[in-house]
Amino acid sequence: MHAPESRSSGSAGARASYDVLVIGGGIIGLVTAWRAAQRGMRVAVADPEPGGGAAQVAAGMLAAVTELHYGEEALLGLNLASAARYPAFAAELAEASGQDVGYRACGALAVALDADDRAHLRELHALQLRHGLDAQWLTGRECRRLEPMLAPGVRGGLRVNGDHQVDPRRLTAALVTACERAGVTLVRRAAARLSAARARASGVVLDDGTEVAAGQVVLAAGSGSGRLAGVPEEVLPPVRPVKGQVLRLRVPAAYAPFLSRTVRAVVRGGHIYLVPRENGELVVGATSEEMGWDTTVTAGGVYELLRDAHELLPGITELPLVETGAGLRPGSPDNAPLMGPTALPGLHLATGHYRNGVLLAPVTGDAMAEVLATGELPGEARAFSPRRFGRPVSPVPQEQPV
Numbered sequence: 325m326h327a328p329e330s331r332s333s334g335s336a337g338a339r340a341s342y343d344v345l346v347i348g349g350g351i352i353g354l355v356t357a358w359r360a361a362q363r364g365m366r367v368a369v370a371d372p373e374p375g376g377g378a379a380q381v382a383a384g385m386l387a388a389v390t391e392l393h394y395g396e397e398a399l400l401g402l403n404l405a406s407a408a409r410y411p412a413f414a415a416e417l418a419e420a421s422g423q424d425v426g427y428r429a430c431g432a433l434a435v436a437l438d439a440d441d442r443a444h445l446r447e448l449h450a451l452q453l454r455h456g457l458d459a460q461w462l463t464g465r466e467c468r469r470l471e472p473m474l475a476p477g478v479r480g481g482l483r484v485n486g487d488h489q490v491d492p493r494r495l496t497a498a499l500v501t502a503c504e505r506a507g508v509t510l511v512r513r514a515a516a517r518l519s520a521a522r523a524r525a526s527g528v529v530l531d532d533g534t535e536v537a538a539g540q541v542v543l544a545a546g547s548g549s550g551r552l553a554g555v556p557e558e559v560l561p562p563v564r565p566v567k568g569q570v571l572r573l574r575v576p577a578a579y580a581p582f583l584s585r586t587v588r589a590v591v592r593g594g595h596i597y598l599v600p601r602e603n604g605e606l607v608v609g610a611t612s613e614e615m616g617w618d619t620t621v622t623a624g625g626v627y628e629l630l631r632d633a634h635e636l637l638p639g640i641t642e643l644p645l646v647e648t649g650a651g652l653r654p655g656s657p658d659n660a661p662l663m664g665p666t667a668l669p670g671l672h673l674a675t676g677h678y679r680n681g682v683l684l685a686p687v688t689g690d691a692m693a694e695v696l697a698t699g700e701l702p703g704e705a706r707a708f709s710p711r712r713f714g715r716p717v718s719p720v721p722q723e724q725p726v
């Protein structure tokens with residue numbers, strides 16, 4: 325392992341060297357850095373705003389069961405493994421940071437508003453049962469007994485007691501603190517390009533020209549991971565940005581509890597979910613738009629979310645709307661993450677988590693720390709190696725930035 329030459333916090337001119345350099349300080353980059361530091365590695369994270377990005381927008385559903393999709397059965401195993409680790413992960417992170425991360429074991433209810441929605445939910449239920457998952461069919465009346473604010477027209481639903489939530493803003497704040505306490509250096513600059521020497525990744529050049537050297541580099545820059553300069557074309561992860569617009573409302577004390585668990589539905593083909601926090605915040609999401617790196621909040625996006633939320637919960641129009649935002653999910657070709665070594669020695673990926681970045685934080689941190697320490701991904705993560713996309717590798721130039 326490389327001994328650090330300095331513990332730069334990002335000032336130009338200092339050349340620092342680490343065992344591991346993580347590019348990207350979102351949830352995935354931070355959890356990777358924290359877990360690697362816990363295993364004795366000297367770690368830095370390069371990000372102009374650690375803890376920013378998609379985590380500031382995400383609702384934080386831990387929806388392994390309610391977000392099950394046909395064709396994503398391999399991902400289901402990883403999602404369930406991560407969901408199972410959440411209580412211990414949240415407790416350990418709270419202890420390490422001194423901050424509560426807003427983990428709430430509230431369960432979820434997916435409801436149907438019309439016959440088409442009900443047919444869709446019935447199919448989802450059948451798929452869940454085939455996988456031995458805990459999901460219970462309820463009549464509309466039973467749904468409303470659980471959540472009295474639901475519209476009278478709700479035709480039925482699925483109660484999933486194991487899908488919980490965490491507050492991604494608190495989670496990232498806690499991860500930043502835990503990283504700092506574990507000795508991770510936060511380099512508050514953007515990575516401009518990957519550098520390589522002797523045909524392996526050797527660090528990055530920052531946007532101020534500073535070089536940071538590392539024995540291993542982890543590219544964990546979310547939807548931006550596919551466009552870092554210097555990464556050979558065939559190694560660049562095939563991730564793309566998928567925009568999600570999200571609203572935050574506040575439930576005044578007089579209306580509490582507006583909802584007691586996450587409620588979701590498919591309305592006119594669009595997914596809507598409402599995630600109630602204990603502090604009175606109600607997060608409403610999310611659009612899914614392939615718009616490149618655009619994070620504009622649009623009137624149309626806000627309108628659609630409010631229209632669909634209103635059909636589900638008519639009382640929502642009484643609540644103060646306190647915030648709107650848009651984030652970018654890192655979509656991958658099979659909707660599953662890319663974790664572990666690439667064809668370029670020394671360069672790992674931890675990206676492409678798409679809809680499940682918050683959910684997959686515990687299992688990703690564990691998997692990345694293991695592969696960084698031992699060179700081997702643990703069993704549950706092996707199916708998610710970047711090499712599954714099998715692109716041909718061209719030779720890496722020697723002693724040159726690649």
Ligand code: GLY
Nearest residue numbers: 568609610679680
């Ligand atoms: N998992 C929720 C979303 O991606 O909107």
